[in-house]
Amino acid sequence: MGKxxxxxxxxxxxxxxxxxxxxxxxxxxxDILLVTNQNKKKELSxxxxxxxxxxxxxxxxxxxxxxxxxxLVALVEEDSxxxxxxxxxxxxxxxxxxxxxPAPNPKLDSNVTKDNPLSDNSTPGNVPVGDDDDSPGxxxxxxxxxxxxxxx
Numbered sequence: 001m002g003k004x005x006x007x008x009x010x011x012x013x014x015x016x017x018x019x020x021x022x023x024x025x026x027x028x029x030x031d032i033l034l035v036t037n038q039n040k041k042k043e044l045s046x047x048x049x050x051x052x053x054x055x056x057x058x059x060x061x062x063x064x065x066x067x068x069x070x071x072l073v074a075l076v077e078e079d080s081x082x083x084x085x086x087x088x089x090x091x092x093x094x095x096x097x098x099x100x101x102p103a104p105n106p107k108l109d110s111n112v113t114k115d116n117p118l119s120d121n122s123t124p125g126n127v128p129v130g131d132d133d134d135s136p137g138x139x140x141x142x143x144x145x146x147x148x149x150x151x152x
Contacts (some may be wrong), residue, residue, distance in 0.1 A: 031077035
């Protein structure tokens with residue numbers, strides 16, 4: 001089986017996220033190797049995957065400058081039991097880029113006043129709280145299931 005580069009990551013946190021995504025897609029941590037320079041390798045004493053400075057694999061050819069800068073390049077052993085959807089992450093709906101919030105950012109500088117605290121609320125109004133037996137701050141009473149008058 002061959003090897004492929006999953007990506008080049010400037011920080012350990014980014015590399016760990018990529019490794020977790022690979023594991024989620026079905027790859028084993030034993031099949032993942034981080035490649036970096038000697039200085040960066042010294043900083044990575046307690047990571048859960050192997051780290052090397054060996055850049056001789058042909059898949060790493062275009063990542064030489066990233067490795068020299070101290071980036072972490074994830075080199076992965078191909079696994080024939082993993083299908084194409086798992087390889088790309090589409091089987092479990094992973095995206096190749098970070099998720100984006102589909103809702104626009106709220107206007108934090110909007111003119112919210114005491115008289116109009118929810119100026120952007122499209123459905124202002126009172127919301128019913130309970131029936132007539134309920135009073136604000138009181139405990140609702142259920143006459144049919146009240147245990148206080150029963151003899152045990």
